[in-house]
Amino acid sequence: MANADQITAARHGHSRPHLTNGASTPNKSANSNFQCDVIVIGAGFCGITAIHRFRKLGMKVKCFEAGNGLGGVWHFNTYPGARVDSEVPFYQLNIPEVWQSWIFGERFPSGPELQRYFEHVDRTLDLSRDVFFNARVNDCSWDETELLWTVKTHQGHEAQAKYLVVCTGLLHYTFTPSFPGFDRYKGEICHAGAWNQKFTTKGKKVAIIGAGSTGVQITQEIGKEADQTTVFLTTEEQLQVRPYYPVLFKAGRQSHAGFPSERPPQGMFETSAEERTELLERLWDVGGPAFALNGYGDVMFDPKANKAAYDFWAGKVRQRLKDPQKQKIMAPQNAPYYFGTKRIPLENDYYEVLDQPNVSIHDLNSAPFETFVKDGVVTADGKVHTFDAVVLATGFDSHTGSLTHMGLRNKDGTDLKDTWEDGVHTYLGLTVSGYPNMFMGFAPQAPTALSNGPTCIEAQIEIIVDMVRKMELEGVRWIEAQPSAEKEWKASIDGMVEGTLFPFTNSWWNAGNVPGKKAANMLYVAGIEHYEAVCRDKLDGWKGFDVLH
Ligand code: NAP
Numbered sequence: 201m202a203n204a205d206q207i208t209a210a211r212h213g214h215s216r217p218h219l220t221n222g223a224s225t226p227n228k229s230a231n232s233n234f235q236c237d238v239i240v241i242g243a244g245f246c247g248i249t250a251i252h253r254f255r256k257l258g259m260k261v262k263c264f265e266a267g268n269g270l271g272g273v274w275h276f277n278t279y280p281g282a283r284v285d286s287e288v289p290f291y292q293l294n295i296p297e298v299w300q301s302w303i304f305g306e307r308f309p310s311g312p313e314l315q316r317y318f319e320h321v322d323r324t325l326d327l328s329r330d331v332f333f334n335a336r337v338n339d340c341s342w343d344e345t346e347l348l349w350t351v352k353t354h355q356g357h358e359a360q361a362k363y364l365v366v367c368t369g370l371l372h373y374t375f376t377p378s379f380p381g382f383d384r385y386k387g388e389i390c391h392a393g394a395w396n397q398k399f400t401t402k403g404k405k406v407a408i409i410g411a412g413s414t415g416v417q418i419t420q421e422i423g424k425e426a427d428q429t430t431v432f433l434t435t436e437e438q439l440q441v442r443p444y445y446p447v448l449f450k451a452g453r454q455s456h457a458g459f460p461s462e463r464p465p466q467g468m469f470e471t472s473a474e475e476r477t478e479l480l481e482r483l484w485d486v487g488g489p490a491f492a493l494n495g496y497g498d499v500m501f502d503p504k505a506n507k508a509a510y511d512f513w514a515g516k517v518r519q520r521l522k523d524p525q526k527q528k529i530m531a532p533q534n535a536p537y538y539f540g541t542k543r544i545p546l547e548n549d550y551y552e553v554l555d556q557p558n559v560s561i562h563d564l565n566s567a568p569f570e571t572f573v574k575d576g577v578v579t580a581d582g583k584v585h586t587f588d589a590v591v592l593a594t595g596f597d598s599h600t601g602s603l604t605h606m607g608l609r610n611k612d613g614t615d616l617k618d619t620w621e622d623g624v625h626t627y628l629g630l631t632v633s634g635y636p637n638m639f640m641g642f643a644p645q646a647p648t649a650l651s652n653g654p655t656c657i658e659a660q661i662e663i664i665v666d667m668v669r670k671m672e673l674e675g676v677r678w679i680e681a682q683p684s685a686e687k688e689w690k691a692s693i694d695g696m697v698e699g700t701l702f703p704f705t706n707s708w709w710n711a712g713n714v715p716g717k718k719a720a721n722m723l724y725v726a727g728i729e730h731y732e733a734v735c736r737d738k739l740d741g742w743k744g745f746d747v748l749h
Contacts, residue, residue, distance in 0.1 A: 232357045236260040238668070239351050239361040241340075241606070243331050244272015245293065245654050246367035246641040248321060249661040251330055252295060254365075257665060262361075264353055266336040270327065271318040272369050274311060279392040279414065279591075280401070281421030282311030285546030286652045287488050288433055289441065290459055292317070294449040294658055298324050299442075303435050308488070308546060332357055339607035340364060342636060347677055349637065352607075363668055364638040366603065370648055373601025375714055377594055381571035388589035392418060393596055401589060407577070410593030412708075413545040418593055423553040453659060456727030458652025459493060467498040468505035480512050492544055500540055500700050510539035520551035529563045530554065536565070541705035543649070598708035599644045599722045600624060610634030623720055624711075627681035627689050627744055628735045630664060636678040639664040644722045645693055647731050649709050659732045667739060677748045685744025696725045 240250045243265035254261040267275040274282075284291050288304045302320050305313055322328055332353070339352040349364040351357075374393035390399040392414045401422045408419055441448075451460035468476065483491045491513075498505040514531035521527045530551065553559060567581035576586035604617035611634055619625075619634060626632050629646030630639055641660045642648050648656055671679060697703055702725065706712030712719030724731050738744055 233359070234262070235348075235360045236262045237361055238262075238363040238365060239264070239349060239359055240365045240367055241265075241337050241351070242272060242367035242369060242372075242602075243267075243270045243327070243333075244274070244367065244369055246369065246657045246661065247272070247365075248325075248327060249293065249654075249657050250365050250367055250641060250664070251327055252293075252325055253661055253665045254668070255330075257669060259668075261330060262359060263331040264335040264337050264351065264357065264359075265331050265333050268333045269315070269318070270322055270331070271315060272367075273371055274314040274318065276372070277393055277395065277414070278311055278315075278397065279390075279395045279418050279593075281417035282414075283308050283417060283546065284314065285413070285489065286459070288438065289445055289448060290452055290652050291654060293321065293654060294445075295325070296446075299445055303438050304433055307433050337606045339609075340638075341609045341613070342611045342638075344611055347636075362637060364635075365641065365664060366608070366638065366643070367641045368602035368606070369642055370599050370644075371596040371708070373597040373605055374592075375595050375597045375601075376592055377715070379569055379572055379577075381573065383572075384574060385572040385577070385590070386574045387576075387587060389592065390589065391592040391594070399589070401591070404588040405586065406589045406591060407585065407587040408591045408593055410595065412593065412595055413543055414595070415593035416545040416547050416550050418591055419559070420547060420550045420553050422591075423556065423559045424549070449655075452652065452655045453732075454729045455655075456729065457489075457493060457647075457650060458655030458728055459489065461490075461493040463494060463497045466496070467502065468496040468508050476508075480509075484512075484516060488546070492540060500702070503538070503701065506538050506540070506701055507535065510535040513539060517551055521555050523555055526554055526561055529561050537705040538701040541702050542707040542709070595708050595713055597714050597717070599711050600717075603640070603643065608635075608638075611636060623718060624722065625683075625686040625690060627685045628663075628738060629689075629724060629731075630660065630735065631679075631681040631745075633681040633683045633686055636680040639667070644711075645689065645724060647724045647726075647728050648722075650723055650725060651728050656728055659728055663732065663735050663739070666736075670739065675749055679742060679745045679747050682744050682746055688744070693724050694721050697721050697723075700725065 237259040238254045238261040240247045240261060240263040243263050247263055247265065248270060251261050251263055269275050285308055287307050288309065289299070291309065292299055292302070298321055301324060302317060304317070309317065335353040335355050335357050337351055338354045341350050343350060348360045348362060350360050351364065371393070374391045376391060388399060390396050406422060408415055448460065452458045455461060464471070464479065471479070480495070483494050495509065496505055499509045500506070514535075517531040518527045521530060554561060562579060562585065567579040567583070570578045570580050573584070576584060578584050600620060604615070604620060608616040610616070610619060614634070616632070624644045626640070626643065626645045629643055632638065632640070641664065642653065642657055646656065646660065667679070670676070702709070703721065706719050709723060710719045711717050711722055
């Protein structure tokens, strides 16, 4: 592996006047108009990892972030009850100086705790000096003569760099369905993905629309009368485990989903009924992601095994709901879709809260919205539901939303939203043909949504940084994915979901949650370890890339 000095030496060995090094870059204006080596867009886990790793490579890196703080989704999703469902220690950056000086207070950290964590990350790595906050990118173009990306923001920044690394995440651009008559509604409206801190629900009659992970967390928080049950972690517990963090992080990286986990070797019905029940009960009691990650592997392939997993889950849910009508809606006899083909939300006492008399459930499958009115909504069964405020937990224009709303133009000047109109194409989930020297982290056609975010991000950013290191050492001026390699990539990831139950369900996982958007497999379902091995093999000899020296 090359170090920072080797990279700088290699750079100066090849005459590329546009490329600057950290020490001598002449900023046209210190604040808003400058050149650097790498421009990163977005300062969540992915952008932070990129800034840190490129700095270590000795490159001058600057970042544009639309929010006024670090954290990405954890900066914007500040709704009551926001909490991660990946447990400590896995949901954090694998950067020793950061984890050695931080203790989490909860097994599944809350939104406010994660915000404090990002403040700690900032203090430890001194990130803010390289991040422009409140800087929303609205134009990115490639100059074929200078071989530079120019990135502009809505606020007037303009920067140039040889490399563009887009870290804008899967879930940034909020989705609000076009409800009939919604403009007639005069009460308050708040979307969970862009939470307004001034919005309060106390003492109000609130309608929550959406029952994904976000809707579950909000309902659990604002619907309850009792105090929330939180699973706390002591400092001692964490200090005892901390010496093993490097081993745990490594095991996460070498796993399928970013958590070291193992499934039984047998299928669901290859074991006796007693063994099956014993395992399912044990995993249920462990909580967190154990039921999904350590259960029988054929649940995602075999409809019969899938039904058995659903029946077990539904039985547990029915026990927690006394109201038979609510039981029927929340845990019907027949699963509305294959179990696990939509994200299983983390919850503590969601069903107990739903069971409270102050919470009513309306099943939109039996009676959809007919029209919104001034103070509520009328449903197809003729019922009028009145309320003071609507909380929209209706999700995001997932996977592509952020990438197609930032003026990201290819070398011919065409916006990505147009080049992807007929379908998403990427190579390795990291690059796009027509976009030389542009890399994406946590973007479509990679393990993303099925994995622990920071682990997948770490693997991807390390690959991107190694690509850039290799380019610099080999004197490569640009690389660009070949369209044929993108076709092969798509065929290979689509081949992975064939035979699974994933293609039968539309959700944000396949971008089928937004009407009019073409549903397609967006995920690399074979896991992080497999993904990384395949990507690294492609780097060797630049397979699937056009390369200009
Ligand atoms: P989501 O999973 O896409 O859920 C959106 C919800 O809105 C669904 O219940 C959906 O119903 C409903 N909906 C959509 N259009 C509707 C319409 N026209 N009328 C009525 N309902 C409509 O979005 P999300 O809950 O924000 O979660 C997105 C992802 O963010 C999660 O899967 C997770 O990866 C992440 N997240 C994680 C955490 C955590 O770590 N704990 C917390 C929150 C979010 P249908 O399903 O019936 O279409």
